[in-house]
Amino acid sequence: xxxxxxxxxxxxxxxxxxxxxxxxxxxxxxxxxxxxxxxxxxxxxxxxxxxxxxxxxxxxxxxxxxxxxxxxxxxxxxxxxxxxxxxxxxxxxxxxxxxxxxxxxxxxxxxxxxxxxxxxxxxxxxxxxxxxxxxxxxxxxxxxxxxxxxxxxxxxxxxxxxxxxxxxxxxxxxxxxxxxxxxxxxxxxxxxxxxxxxxxxxxxxxxxxxxxxxxxxxxxxxxxxxxxxxxxxxxxxxxxxxxxxxxxxxxxxxxxxxxxxxxxxxxxxxxxxxxxxxxxxxxxxxxxxxxxxxxxxxxxxxxxxxxxxxxxxxxxxxxxxxxxxxxxxxxxxxxxxxxxxxxxxxxx
Numbered sequence: 001x002x003x004x005x006x007x008x009x010x011x012x013x014x015x016x017x018x019x020x021x022x023x024x025x026x027x028x029x030x031x032x033x034x035x036x037x038x039x040x041x042x043x044x045x046x047x048x049x050x051x052x053x054x055x056x057x058x059x060x061x062x063x064x065x066x067x068x069x070x071x072x073x074x075x076x077x078x079x080x081x082x083x084x085x086x087x088x089x090x091x092x093x094x095x096x097x098x099x100x101x102x103x104x105x106x107x108x109x110x111x112x113x114x115x116x117x118x119x120x121x122x123x124x125x126x127x128x129x130x131x132x133x134x135x136x137x138x139x140x141x142x143x144x145x146x147x148x149x150x151x152x153x154x155x156x157x158x159x160x161x162x163x164x165x166x167x168x169x170x171x172x173x174x175x176x177x178x179x180x181x182x183x184x185x186x187x188x189x190x191x192x193x194x195x196x197x198x199x200x201x202x203x204x205x206x207x208x209x210x211x212x213x214x215x216x217x218x219x220x221x222x223x224x225x226x227x228x229x230x231x232x233x234x235x236x237x238x239x240x241x242x243x244x245x246x247x248x249x250x251x252x253x254x255x256x257x258x259x260x261x262x263x264x265x266x267x268x269x270x271x272x273x274x275x276x277x278x279x280x281x282x283x284x285x286x287x288x289x290x291x292x293x294x295x296x297x298x299x300x301x302x303x304x305x306x307x308x309x310x311x312x313x314x315x316x317x318x319x320x321x322x323x324x325x326x327x328x329x330x331x332x333x334x335x336x337x338x339x340x341x342x343x344x345x346x347x348x
Contacts, residue, residue: 065281
C-alpha cells in the first residue's frame with residue numbers, strides 16, 4: 001500500500017491499484033487500492049466515501065493499452081504463423097489504411113522482428129499480427145487468457161471487464177466488434193480489464209501456459225457436533241492448460257528483454273531476473289484526448305521459475321507506464337521475493 005501510494009503521488013495520478021499473485025496457485029498475496037481511508041480516523045463526505053470505498057482492482061476495468069500486446073504476440077507465436085525472427089515492417093511510424101484512421105507508433109520504426117515488436121512496443125507491428133491472424137483467432141486467444149470473464153475471486157461486485165461480442169447479434173447490436181476492432185484491440189484499445197484479470201492473464205505466461213483462478217481463501221473449516229473442526233472443500237477451479245508450455249517460455253524470454261533493453265527498464269529488480277510489459281492507454285473524454293493515461297506495468301520474477309506476478313495500474317497520470325508504474329513493480333517484487341525467501345538468480 002505504501003509503494004502504491006508513493007507511486008500515485010510521484011506520477012501525479014488520481015488513483016491506482018496493485019495486485020501481486022502466486023502464478024502457480026492463483027493465491028492473491030496482496031491487493032491494494034489508492035486512495036482509501038481508515039474509518040476509525042477519517043470522516044469522508046458521502047461522495048468521497050463512495051469513490052474511496054471502491055475496490056478498484058476488482059470492480060473497475062480500464063483500457064489496458066500496450067500490456068495487451070503480450071497476448072497478441074503470444075497468439076502469433078503459439079499459432080506457428082510467426083517466430084521470434086519473423087520480419088514485420090512497422091511503416092516508419094504511421095500505418096495508413098483507406099477509409100480508416102491511421103495507426104501510429106510513438107517512435108518511427110522500420111523493419112523489425114516479432115520479438116522486437118513487443119520489446120519496442122510497436123502498435124503497428126501488433127496490428128499487423130492481428131490482421132494476419134484475423135479477428136476470430138484474436139477473440140479466441142483473449143478468451144484463453146480470461147479477458148472478458150470474471151476471475152471468481154471471493155470479493156463482491158467483481159467486474160467482468162469489457163470484451164464485446166465478436167459478431168453482431170442483430171442490426172441494432174452496438175456491443176460488437178467493428179471490421180477494424182481487432183486492429184485496435186491488438187494494442188489494448190476497445191477492451192477493458194481489471195487489475196485482477198490482468199494478473200490472471202500474466203500468470204498464464206509465468207506458469208507455463210495454465211490459467212488459474214485468483215483466490216483469497218486457502219482453507220475453510222466448520223464445527224462438527226462433537227466440537228471438532230472438519231475441513232470444507234474449496235470451490236476453486238483447477239488450473240487448465242490454454243497455451244503450449246514452449247510458447248509461454250518463449251514469451252517470458254521476450255518479456256525479459258522488455259526489462260533489459262526495452263520500455264520496461266525501470267522495472268528491473270536488483271538480484272533477480274524479471275520480465276514484463278508496459279502499458280499507457282491515453283484517455284479519450286468529452287470528445288478529445290486528455291494527455292492523461294491509465295499507465296500500467298505487468299510483470300513476473302524470476303524469469304526461469306516465476307514465483308510472483310505483479311500488476312500495477314496508475315489512473316489518469318500524464319506519465320507513461322515505463323516511467324510511472326515500472327518502478328512500483330520493482331519495489332513490490334523485490335520486497336515480495338525477499339519475504340517469500342526466493343533465492344536470487346542474478347548478481348546485484
